[in-house]
Amino acid sequence: MKNHSFSYNAFTLIELLVVIAIIAILAAILFPAFARARDNARRASCQSNMKQIGLGIMQYTQDYDERMISGQSGGVLWKELLQPYVKSKQIFACPSNPNKDSMATSYPVSYGPNCDAHGSHAALGYINDGPNLSDIPAPATAIMVIEMTANTWDFVITLDAGHNDFDDALYAGHSTLGNYLFADGHVKSLKPMATISSAMGGSGAVNMWRRDAVDYGSESDDNLAKCKTVLTRAVQKYQ
Numbered sequence: 001m002k003n004h005s006f007s008y009n010a011f012t013l014i015e016l017l018v019v020i021a022i023i024a025i026l027a028a029i030l031f032p033a034f035a036r037a038r039d040n041a042r043r044a045s046c047q048s049n050m051k052q053i054g055l056g057i058m059q060y061t062q063d064y065d066e067r068m069i070s071g072q073s074g075g076v077l078w079k080e081l082l083q084p085y086v087k088s089k090q091i092f093a094c095p096s097n098p099n100k101d102s103m104a105t106s107y108p109v110s111y112g113p114n115c116d117a118h119g120s121h122a123a124l125g126y127i128n129d130g131p132n133l134s135d136i137p138a139p140a141t142a143i144m145v146i147e148m149t150a151n152t153w154d155f156v157i158t159l160d161a162g163h164n165d166f167d168d169a170l171y172a173g174h175s176t177l178g179n180y181l182f183a184d185g186h187v188k189s190l191k192p193m194a195t196i197s198s199a200m201g202g203s204g205a206v207n208m209w210r211r212d213a214v215d216y217g218s219e220s221d222d223n224l225a226k227c228k229t230v231l232t233r234a235v236q237k238y239q
Contacts, residue, residue, distance in 0.1 A: 036175070039096070039174060039175055042094075042095040042096040042174070043096065043174040043175075043177070043179065043189060045094075045095050046094040046095065046096060046097075046110075046147070046174070046179050047179050047187045047189070049091040049092070049093075049094065049110075049111070050111065050145060050179055050181040050187045051181070051185070051186075051187050052086055052088075052091050053082065053086065053091060053092070053111060053145055053181060054144070054145070054181050054185040054186075054187070055085070055086075055185065056082045056085035056086040057069055057082065057085075057144070057145075058185060059085045060081065060082060060085055061133055065132075066132050066133040066134065067130050067131070067132050067133075068130040068131050068132070068133065068136075069081055069082065069113075069130055077107060078113060079092055079107045080107075089106070089107055089108065090108075092107050092108045092109070092110060092111055093108035093110050094110035094111070094147060094171070094179075096173050096174055097110040097147065097149065097171055097173065109148065109149075110147060110148065110171070111145050111146070111147060111148065111181075112145065112146060112148040112169070113144065113145055113146075114143045114144055114145065114146055114209060131211060133183075135211060135212075136183050136211045136212075137212065139182065139183035139184040140182060140183075140184045140186070141182065141208055142182060142183040142208065142210070142211050143180050143181070143182060143183075143195065143208045143209055144181050144182055144183045145180075145181035146170065146171075146178065146179075146180055146181075147170070147171035147172075147173075147178045147179055147180075148169045148170060148171050149169055149170075149171045170192060170230060170231065170233070170234040171234070171238075172191065172192050172234045172235070172237070172238040173238050174189060176191055176235075176238050176239060177189040177190060177191055178190060178191075178192060178234070180195070180208075182208075183211070191235070192231040192232075192234040192235050193228075193231050193232070193235060195208045195209060195231070196208070196209070196227060196228070196231065209227070
């Protein structure tokens, strides 16, 4: 009868610790990359939403003698006016925005119009008197729709109003960036202060928040301070 000898090779404690350390290092390297990839995908989805909103606004202006859509019209939300063109409520919801469910309407509130680009400011964040496209001489530098976090009513952004209900409405949760839809239809990701910082040094840059292509250096000190209040709050909130 033959005797069989079996040899068992097992990991030593040191080898196990080395393997665990390697796995931990790989996880530390890969998890942030996965998180960035997820955030980039959500930001891209948000940009796609805003581009569709921009196309809807352009179609609306073609049907209404090139007049921009207003925030409120006879009690009708601007999103309801756009609905025949975009045909979806979900494009008003950013996948990264945790405050995308409105308490006051059946529409998400991830996005809102820049008040100055659309019309004059009225109570409760409503806007009216939508301008004509011809009233926007530099559409490529005029912010039309922004990301926001307001979870009640259909707030818009009134940047130069300073300390008010809109202070915390500006969203910059895409790794400190926010998406901005411009009047020519393109969408760009920017840090909040980047919408005015290039003009703060007196270089003659255009104020992106105004529709009249005014040099930001011509703004009053009071308006500059109010604008920076709103933008700084967004920077602090998402840094």
